[in-house]
Amino acid sequence: MEFNYTIIYSKRKTATISVERDREIIVRVPEGLSKKKINEIILSKEKWLLEKLNHNQKYNPHPSNKEFVSGETLIYLGRNYQLQIVQKPVQNVVFDRRFIISKYNQANANKLFKDWYKSKAIEKIKPITKKYAKHLGVEYKEIKISEMKYRWGSCTKGGNLLFNWRIIKAPSYVVEYVVVHELAHLIEHNHSEDFWNIVSIQLPNFDKAKEWLKQNGEILEIDF
Template sequence: MDIKYEIRRSKKRKKLTINIERDRRIVVLAPENTSDEKIRQVIDSKKQWIHEKLGHPQKFAAKPHAPGKEIINGESLYYLGHQYQVELIESTNDELVFDNKFLFPMQEKEKNLVLLKKWYVRCAKEKIIPRARKFAKDLGVEAESIKIVDNKYRWGSCTTKNNINISWRLMQAPMFVIDYIIIHELAHLIEANHTPEFWNIVKAQLPKMEKAKLWLKENGQRVQEEL
């Protein structure tokens, strides 16, 4: 069976790597002068590894429920790793209010998921962007931009133009997990590949790196699928 893949070349990249995204896309990250033929040869040599990754029982486990979350009284939602109860209230305000509870306007029932996403995005911009700038300063790097994005299958990314993108869905995770993703992407401004040097950079900034990776392994699918 032929393997379909996307190629992303970069002047800064020193070696070829293959990424399997959570939506099962295969992305080849390659140095700028790598030929299509060379990439095809590498893909052919890694066919068994690719098929094993695509069949990973945890990364691509079947969804335990239909996507989406119903906003009803007594339901709970995650914010910074903790669960808070949902309450529908009579209100003249058409916005979600957080006060140790998620207070949704009863008259906006059909729009409550939209209000929730909007609230998460606002919180992400307020909390993640300043935090990312601080960590960038600590690392001695400078990103072209730091943006909050609506990405369901990637927590973050560092583009070839040095732009850092972070998913707003991370606002459901504990702060040490958010810090891990921020530092992980910023570290790519120093080392493009996941080399031992790269992981040393991340761990030096975040001693809880392994704990954060474990949290994402155990909870990541739930966080990504619910909204």
């Protein structure tokens, strides 16, 4: 079977293959490795790639059916909170052990909540990133909250860190894992054993966060 894939050359010594959440196959290989050899590596992983590409839970989240009416729940930091629609004018979204919006903003609720989640994401992620960057002895340029439909985070070559605003719906320990994961890429640009050792030193129980994302990632990907 033939696969479409993107090749990324670097000074690394080994080849790695990953399947992103948008089903894109990324092959990271040493500089100078021939296309023929890369194709042989891909073919040797055919069964594994087919399993990844056909993983419905990971790649096909269920559509949202939120109506934004009183009694519905929305997830934030791993917990569900009820929504209350009030008669009085209320600007934006109010959060106090429950979500509150005005009936006058009900028709615009989707945008209001997306903006609220984005603001909370940057508020929570910035101090976590600063803390673990200091622990790891790395520097980054900017933190950006992005519309990343199939990734939780990304580390650019220029040292910018991008985070999916939806990750703020996950428990705090999962948010920490995603931050450490991207910071670790400032040291190791792959998912080698060294990379995971770096992550595990900062977060000994990172597997718990990985498993949570595996089991609940599709919930986060639903906007509302």
